[in-house]
Amino acid sequence: MKHIVIDARESGTSTGRYIDKLVENLAKLKPKYKITLLAKRKRVEYLEGIAPKFQVVTTRVKEFTFAEQLTLLKQVRSQKPDLVFFPAAHQPIMYRGEVVTTIQDLTAARFRNPAKNWLVFTFKQSVYRLLIKVVSRKSVHLITPTEFVKDDVARFAHINSRKITVTHESADKITDKAEPVQELEDKQFIMYVGRPTSHKNLARLIDAFEILRQKQPHLRLVLAGKKDTLYYQHEKSVKARGIKNVIFTDFVSEGQLRWLYEHTTAYVFPSLSEGFGLPGLEAMQHGAPVVSSNATCLPEVNQDAALYFDPLNTQDMADKIEMMITDPKLRAKHIARGYYVVKQYSWERMARQTLEVFNQALDN
Secondary structure, three states, X not given: OOEEEEEOOOOOOOOOHHHHHHHHHHHHHOOOOEEEEEEOHHHHHHHHHHOXXXXXXXXXXXXXXXXHHHHHHHHHHHOOOOEEEEOXXXXXXXXXXXXXXXXXXXXXXXXXXXXXXXXXXHHHHHHHHHHHHHHHHHOOEEEEOOHHXXXXXXXXXXXXXXXXXXXXXXXXXXXXXXXXXXXXXXXXXXXXXXXXXXXHOHHHHHHHHHHHOOOOOOOEEEEEEOOOHHHHHHHHHHHHHOOOOEEEEEOOOHHHHHHHHHHOOEEXXXXXXXXXXXXXXXXXXXXXXXXXXXXXXXXXXXXHHEEEEOOOOHHHHHHHHHHHHHOHHHHHHHHHHHHXXXXXXXXXXXXXXXXXXXXXXXXX
16 A cells, blocks of 8 residues: 655644645545654644544654754655655655645745844745745646646746646635624624735735725724734834724634624735635635735636725725725625635545545656
8 A cells, every 4th residue: 555644734723724624635535545644743633533544643843944854854754655745845855755745826935024034034035935946846746726826836946837736725614603893893894814914915905995984984994813013013004194993803713703704894805916815715605795906816716706906006906995895786796706606616626636646646
C-alpha cells in the first residue's frame, strides 16, 4: 500500500480551514492509500475525530521557520512516504521525494505588511518569492483554488500551466445560533470581516464610506475581526478624521458573525488581491448581497452574484455600495444569484479532485 504524508500543521487556524476540509472529505472518500497527517499536538484529537482511519503524527515545527528546512525534513523522511502533500509553499526545499503542493495565491509575495519591520519583512518576502519558484518547479504537480491563480503562478514561476490543477474551494453555512450584536440591532449597516492587511484595502473602504455618509448619514460600517496593530491604526485614523459610525467589533463569535451576515444591508469585499475569497461566498450563503472588488479572482468566484467596483476608485466603490443598499430589486436579484452561485462549490468535489491529483502523481 502506497503511503501519503499530509502536512496538517495549519489545522485549526483561519488559513487552515482548507486542510481541515480536505482531510475531512478525503477520509469520506476512503482512499486506497495509507495516509499520515503531520499536526500540532493540540489538533491531534480533532483530526483523529474527522479522519479515524488516518494516522496522526505530532510535530512541533512551526510554519515559516528555519526548522522546516531541517527538523521537518527529517520527520518527513522518517515516514518513508511515496508522496508528500503540502497545502502551502513553505516546506523543506531539500526534500527530493515526490511532492504535490497547493499555492493559494501570490499575495504575500507582492504586498507589504506595514506592521512588520521593513528590513526584516523585505528579506523574508524575497526568500518567500524564491521559495515559491523553487517549490513550483520541484513539485510533481501543483494545485490552485482558481484559474486566476493558476495562470498567475505559471507566469511567476515560469512553469507550464498544464502542471497545475484548479480545485475550487467552498463556503459553509454557520450552524451556531445567530447571536445579535447589541449595538447594531435595528441599525442599517454594511460590513467587512477579516484581517486588515494592506491588500485588503480597508483604507479605501473607509474613504468610500465617508463619501457614502454624505447621502446616507445613518449608515454604519462594521469592520469585524480581532483587533491587531493594523486595526488599531485604522481606528486611530478614523477618530483623527472625525469619521462617525465606523464600528470595529474586535473578535466576533460564530453566532455573532452569522447574525451580521444575516442582517447586513451589503457585504463589501474591497480586496486588491485574493486567491479564492471565501468571505464573499460565506456572505451569500447567509443571504447577504455582495458588493465586490473586480480584482484578481473575485469575478471568477462570485460570477454574476456580486456587484463589482474598481478597488482603486473610492467614488466607484461608494457609488456601487449606494446602488445596492438603495435599490430593493437589485438587492433581491443579487441575493438570489448568491444562493445559486454558492451551491456550485463543494468541499467534497475539491477533495475528490485532489485525490485524483494524488492518483496521477503516484501512477507516474
